[in-house]
Amino acid sequence: MPTHDDPATGTTARTTTARATTARATAPQGAQPRRTQAERRAHAEAALIAAAARLIAEHGSTGVTLARVGEEAGFSRGLATHYFGSKAALLARLQEEALAEAMAAAAPERSGAGAAEELCRFARGVLEGVRNPTDLGRAFVVLGAEALAGTSELTPAVAELDARTRAWVVDVLGQTDVIGHGVADGELRAGVGAGVDAGAFAFAFVGLLKGLVVQAAAAPEAFDVATATVEAERWIRLALVAD
Template identity: 40%
Template structure:
């Protein structure tokens, strides 16, 4: 049997996938500041100019890499209605995924950390944080509406706290993987949020 020749679209997709893989490996090894389009092309086994042809600029490549690294980190959530169950599954799945951290996961966390001081990354990760926050906010509002989350829970502040906790656990796992037992931690953290969101929040002093 003969193999059908690849289409131009297939060749382009394969080249882009190889370039993104190469970019991820270079960022993982050297950091984003050392990343160059020419270096990505060479690492992927192509010409020095192919990454420029596909992405146009280093900024565009890094943005694509960040989105690719974040997409699909917690599988199995598609089709689930927003609410407490989806929120808890996201928390559990996120921490569980950190236990299987691959290159793309490490790269996303490294880029996120660098965004605090690298101006070219700040807006991108502000947008990534907002997208994550919006998903959590939707779950919290839905849970309050259906009665599974206490009505006194503040969706905005709670979503910020969840993002901070999950990303913080990720950074700890990145820096000291032997210290973070994700299989034990995922159960503990998920149960803490289950209980905390279902019960009445502690009043803040000075408020009625």
């Protein structure tokens, strides 16, 4: 049976299993049960991703190694390799987690308030993240910039994440019940068939937000989040308002 480091102690899996058996036999009644292997793995992966995000946010991805990530997370040098296999796989997972964080913060659920309001709310959430960036969010921006410069092996992954965000935008525009709320009052174009090219709009929408976030990262002292948010919402509504 192969062994590997336990994320919490650095002991081997065989030793950990033996200790867990002894602990269950001697633990007092009502004591909290030990975490399962799946729970320990999930905890370790989350800690490794958080460590990678901190390092990349501060130093970029070029000098970050799996061994360094393991050390930063407080585990053995080999644990990140054991769990992720390669640096590219770890970075791709980090990108996924960062996108999920951004989506959850910006648009946790559909409100039914209309396509324009859904998209404005998303824009507000993304730009609010600029005001109080997390390590994951900062790392996401760094990796995106590296991919844009062609210096990252994650360029295809970044393109895939952009495509998924555009698909989400198209989906919002394609929901007749969401769009219909505004159409009833003559405020919005009557969906994709009445002048709004959903695919083209999605490209422009993602480009607008990514451009603003990159500018904020490049010159945070000159970037006014409130002004950028107002202008982003104005553009979204103008693009969807009926002629």
